[in-house]
Amino acid sequence: MSNYSGYNFIGSARSAEGDVVLKSKNATTGLDLTPSFYQATQSEVDAACQLSALAFPFYNKLPATRRAEFLNKIADELDMLKEDFVSLVEQETALDKARIKGECGRTSNQMRLFAEVLLRGDYYDARIDRAKPNRQPIPRTDIRQCRLGLGPVVVFGASNFPLAFSTAGGDTASALAAGCPVVFKAHSGHMGTAEQVALAILRAAKETSMPEGVFSMVFGSGVGEALVKHPAMKAVGFTGSLHGGKAICDMAAARPHPIPVFAEMSSINPVVLLPQALSKRGDTIASQLSDSVVLGVGQFCTNPGVVIGVRSPGFTTFVNKLTAEMLSKPNKSMLNSGTLKSYQKGCETLIAHPGVKVLSAAQGSDNEATNYLFQGDAELLLSGDKLLQEEVFGPATVVIEAKDQQELLDCISAMHGQLTATVIGESDELLESTVLISLLEEKAGRVLINGYPTGVEVCDSMVHGGPFPATSDSRGTSVGTLAIDRFLRPHCFQNYPDSLLPDALRNSNPLNIMRLVDGVKTDSAI
């Protein structure tokens, strides 16, 4: 490892001006890891932001092919990280090696997918309305439009995906693809991992001759505010708690020049079980659903937090089976002691509530998260009780028994915005559930039929977003290629000489992309 290990990254330069020293912890033992990390000072944050602003006009104007080269090179660099890197991630997060390797592959593939988006060129949304010099009563001049990067973006790393939602994760990939330099705030839970990934990004930047400042990274718990408030920064990507996300949204809105924030925050991901499915395959559903609840120690934004069905003997049998399944799952270590404490607190609040009973709580060691199955009164949802509206991040879920179909619909209506909603049912009953499914589509960014919400595919069609509080803006997604839209703005070029237009809008269509020309999609030159 580098001599400067633990220093902040101001572009490719390393800096440790401050006195506050932070330690990364072994997630399983709680012991300090080496090296120490230096919390960025205000002046280091300022330097990183200023540098990103200097890089922006050059980086934003680079041909998309060059940015694609950069992203592909980052992917290659990530793929070259070795076993010692995997061990480091394991130490910092307590995630198992198979998961870490899988997540690393997902992260490099995500970079490559955004490179493909750049080459495909539809992200430009190129539009051309040609001049109509003879139009009456007034002529129309030539007007063209394509999308440009917003400007430098602040990205916050998430604790639960040290790779795929962190230093080189989806927010960074989509911002870099959009032409926006990134200043990254490393999560305190995996600073060593973040440093190694940042080094990989910077090797790729050097190898592909990207402008200095295209990527910076700072450490420290107090630096987020300075980043969000910095005038050079033009957008924010965040994945984390409702509390943290809301604070960032408020800060961004209170700037003299407010900037957009995409914050992915809190979701309880309801799973609705229909009766025919329960009677036909209740045991299988119980087994699969419990797997989904405890997968990755429940540390997924799409973890199923509420399971809901209509009262029936079949539902009772299912709940009993689910209870047994949950009891059979081994408890495991969480990402860090903070996450564990927060989970324990959430579970204690549920346990203490008179409307909630514990169905299953497997005992384990103090350092592990207990897998919990709760049953809650439908009234808790109907009355809008905060208890069931906010995510308890960890391997727990709450079963709700509605007295009839109408009460089930009322429960769903009372729910806040979600990342996902799931319906499990047989063909016939699904076709009769259009009201239910429509309602879920209003509530969530993604609705799954006969699946489980954990496991978010990185592809063109994915939406990892949804109405508040799932995210701060349901018009965006932080997973999938549409994530690039958050960091682009349309720009209109009126009456430009051809040679001053960006390639996407030139008459000869040198990029050979689809464009909307006088209202018709075409890849022809004009």
Add this chain to the structure above:
Amino acid sequence: MSNYSGYNFIGSARSAEGDVVLKSKNATTGLDLTPSFYQATQSEVDAACQLSALAFPFYNKLPATRRAEFLNKIADELDMLKEDFVSLVEQETALDKARIKGECGRTSNQMRLFAEVLLRGDYYDARIDRAKPNRQPIPRTDIRQCRLGLGPVVVFGASNFPLAFSTAGGDTASALAAGCPVVFKAHSGHMGTAEQVALAILRAAKETSMPEGVFSMVFGSGVGEALVKHPAMKAVGFTGSLHGGKAICDMAAARPHPIPVFAEMSSINPVVLLPQALSKRGDTIASQLSDSVVLGVGQFCTNPGVVIGVRSPGFTTFVNKLTAEMLSKPNKSMLNSGTLKSYQKGCETLIAHPGVKVLSAAQGSDNEATNYLFQGDAELLLSGDKLLQEEVFGPATVVIEAKDQQELLDCISAMHGQLTATVIGESDELLESTVLISLLEEKAGRVLINGYPTGVEVCDSMVHGGPFPATSDSRGTSVGTLAIDRFLRPHCFQNYPDSLLPDALRNSNPLNIMRLVDGVKTDSAI
């Protein structure tokens, strides 16, 4: 006119529960017009919002062809408005009849353009990633995405476009196209106009069997806050002052569940003059530019508020010519006494500032706006003085003489976000001005070469948006077909049976639209 004239519209029902009575004024004489308008009560606002929420699931699920029918019918109804309507608008706004007729045509054409967007189908942004059941290590399930309406939208009417940015204006048209019912807040400056247009919309809604509540309209100066804070409302469109727009953004962000606001607010629309153009055609530019400044009594969001060039004999000659041109223009009445007062106050502040001198101020009657040409020190821009950063809404502009090219660039750098920026130059000097043009592209939503910013074409390529404070979110536009994006959100359908998918995503591609299937654009069935 209807017996209920002056009543609020709760869907198609008329309601006048309140005691507060408002008068529309004759813009030229200041005298009250009949009838009286009833300020909506809290319960009327609530009823309108609740009704829009009831209408939403039905309206949002209607085939796009049906919504297109509705928009086209609104256009037809607008086109049928007769001379008495034009006279009413003229009385309320002091705009001349030719302008009113032109704006009416623009408004109905805008509706028809959004109907075309619905039929073209690219607004769905349909994406399909087919299942890969044999993928290793885990299979991929079928994942599809298209865009849905956000929910009911609050739209605020603008004073300066009683038709094109009001009741049936661009925000309403794009929201209705997106599948979002609209609750419209009529501007107090033209309530009679608003009522007639609302009646036209509701006739169209009835004739095309739209759900009750697809459109409502309320009167009253205090009702905006109640609309923005109403839990049923999911987005806001606003055109008006920086002060008003910022207040709405803050209210929307402070809701328990924040909603997006697109507020188009303040822009000074810099015009940069290059030396060769000035020496070659300075007189023509002076004549055209002064026409643009006083067009519509300067009451355009894109009115050129700052004219900037580098010191030279040619620039001095140009400024003298512009002064003479401005003096020659007749003063005219503004939209209402509030607009006039606000304009006079803005001009007085400029006059009082030691860094500003008056070049031209044609005297006229007290009820008319004086056409003003000012000259301001470059230092005012360089130091970030608020004076030149905020729009003075009316027929005034400020000339700035930069001492050299670098100072000109520094002046532009110091400017806030703009709707438009303009460069006037000859071919050669334009090609040498890439740094300047890039900088303007960063600052504005639209850059014009050799044109004038007033006159915003309604087309696919238009951007009437830009960085703060031009708008609250530079990723949107309120003019042109891209305006629909503000009111759409992506939704992901995972593992759906074909019959439960929206038409845009069905295997057979019944809408015959372009879709991104496994990363390739195609209109084939799958």
